Amino acid sequence: MDSRDTVSAMFSPQIEKIYFFRSAHGKYNFDMQLFQSVGFQQQIDTFPYVVQLNQPLYVQVQVLTPDQDLQLFAENCMATPSANILDPMSYTFISDGCPVDSTFLSLFSSSQKQERFSINSFAFVEDYPEVYLHCTVLVCNSTDPTSRCAQGCLPPPSRHRRAALGAEPRYNVYKGPILNPGYRRPSDVDVAEEVEENRGAQVPPGAVTSLVIAVLLLLCAVVTLVGVIAYMRMRTARKELYMALPTDDLE
Secondary structure (H helix, E strand, C coil): CCCCCCCCCCCCCCCCCEEEEECCCEEEEEEEEEECCCCCCCECCCCCEECCCCCEEEEEEEEECCCCCEEEEEEEEEEECCCCCCCCCCEEEEECCEECCCCCEEECCCCCCEEEEEEECHHHHCCCCEEEEEEEEEEEECCCCCCHHHHCCCCHHHHHHHHHHCCCCEEEEEEEEEECCCCCCHHHHHHHHHHHHHHCCCCCHHHHHHHHHHHHHHHHHHHHHHHHHHHHHHHHHHHHHCCCCCCCCCC
16 A cells, blocks of 8 residues: 555535525525726636736626616625634625725726625735625615615715615625735834834944954954964974984893
């Protein structure tokens, strides 16, 4: 039997659509995708997806259904360092339908069953090696003027109306992971800052003089030691030149 062997395994991130079914509401297929540009033509299918700091992320969330009377609404969106939307470490960029990040841009979509937006990655990617994007979405009847989707952004003074008018069920969708190639652990940052500080520091003149004196004394000690070793070797060599020769006894 072989005493050594090699085993391997692989994983593939889940990038399929998310399916929900609720009685009296129908079957909803939700999809969250990232795209290469604002034209939303080239979809990103390979994950983990590597982004640079301050790079725009183009996000599309949609409900896939032939029903033309439905409307999608992204109520809350956030980034977390895991696939768990309840992760205590999170960065919210949409809250109650209102953008709360300065780089957030709502982008046009010809379908009311889609929401498109962009957000710069620096807002959350710089703090974690990888992040996931999450959105809590809901589907409304597009012809109902009192639906939660019709309300849109609810700033803090108006959020008390949501309990009365927003009876639609919520669903969670996510996409990731998104990787930051320039991420550095806090310990690495501290070391880098210390090196940068020391690089620009100036040595006092007194310290320079003391350093020069110390170097000269060290050189003197080394020269003296070398001289002593050379002298001892010379004495040993001279002794070996004067060796007593054996004599034969003459009868």
